[in-house]
Amino acid sequence: METYDDLRYDVDDGIATITLDRPDVYNAFSRNTVLELNDAIRTAGDDDRAYVVVLTGAGDGFCAGADTTEMPDWDDQSPEEYGAFLWIIQQVVGNLRGMAKPSIAAVNGPAIGAGCDFALACDLRVVGPDGLMREGFVNVGLVPGDGGAWLLPRLVGEAKAREYLLTGRDITPADAVDIGLAVEQADDAVAAAREVAAEIRDKPATAVRHTNRLVDPERGFDEYCRLAAEYQWDCVIDPEHREAVAAFNEGREPVYDRGLDD
Numbered sequence: 001m002e003t004y005d006d007l008r009y010d011v012d013d014g015i016a017t018i019t020l021d022r023p024d025v026y027n028a029f030s031r032n033t034v035l036e037l038n039d040a041i042r043t044a045g046d047d048d049r050a051y052v053v054v055l056t057g058a059g060d061g062f063c064a065g066a067d068t069t070e071m072p073d074w075d076d077q078s079p080e081e082y083g084a085f086l087w088i089i090q091q092v093v094g095n096l097r098g099m100a101k102p103s104i105a106a107v108n109g110p111a112i113g114a115g116c117d118f119a120l121a122c123d124l125r126v127v128g129p130d131g132l133m134r135e136g137f138v139n140v141g142l143v144p145g146d147g148g149a150w151l152l153p154r155l156v157g158e159a160k161a162r163e164y165l166l167t168g169r170d171i172t173p174a175d176a177v178d179i180g181l182a183v184e185q186a187d188d189a190v191a192a193a194r195e196v197a198a199e200i201r202d203k204p205a206t207a208v209r210h211t212n213r214l215v216d217p218e219r220g221f222d223e224y225c226r227l228a229a230e231y232q233w234d235c236v237i238d239p240e241h242r243e244a245v246a247a248f249n250e251g252r253e254p255v256y257d258r259g260l261d262d
Helices: 031-046 079-098 114-121 136-140 148-156 158-167 173-178 189-201 205-214 221-236 239-250
Strands: 007-012 015-020 052-057 103-107 124-127
Touching (some): 015 031, 015 189, 031 079, 103 114, 114 148, 124 173, 136 158, 205 221
Antiparallel strands (some): 007 015
């Protein structure tokens, strides 16, 4: 298990779980937290034990954004220094978006500001009863500098995104499901996210990762077709594809040799 100060990294039965672990501040992050989170996401992406990644928070919060008690006095900083700090936060979104392995945000509590963006950057979201999301930057006179105004329109459409971005309103758990932002609302967001993760984990891994890569609303159709042919060939020659076809023809469940715990 990787060791961090502000989060936990665990792999169990093919699922990597990254847990922000500052529950006394609803997992609001410091600079160190974000550095560790970037490292943990990269670690999960390269970890041969992990097929799916779940991101969540300890205690009653997912991530309440930046811990303002640990932020510098920006009046004494240069634009370059501020930009360098913001870049580290943006990399969390970039690393989640760039990871081929599917990621699921288990939004067990408030996901505010950059914390909301971390949830939006995951491929799927499961929300708990208290799992509200809020792009609340405008409420404190800021813009969504971490990716929210880029992510949200692609997930829920431009008009709905503008509503939440310009008003700073909460996206309630029920609303998140209703507008297609979350897979489901569950009493235990982490347990439900792990169930979704296990369903994905049990599919042929190469097909899952390449399918995840193909989902890109910015990509033109010609480029999509070129990549799809390349990825499909990788799948055709993959042993898990052959096992999946054999299992289908024989009316049984496929068995993949992955060395997972029983």
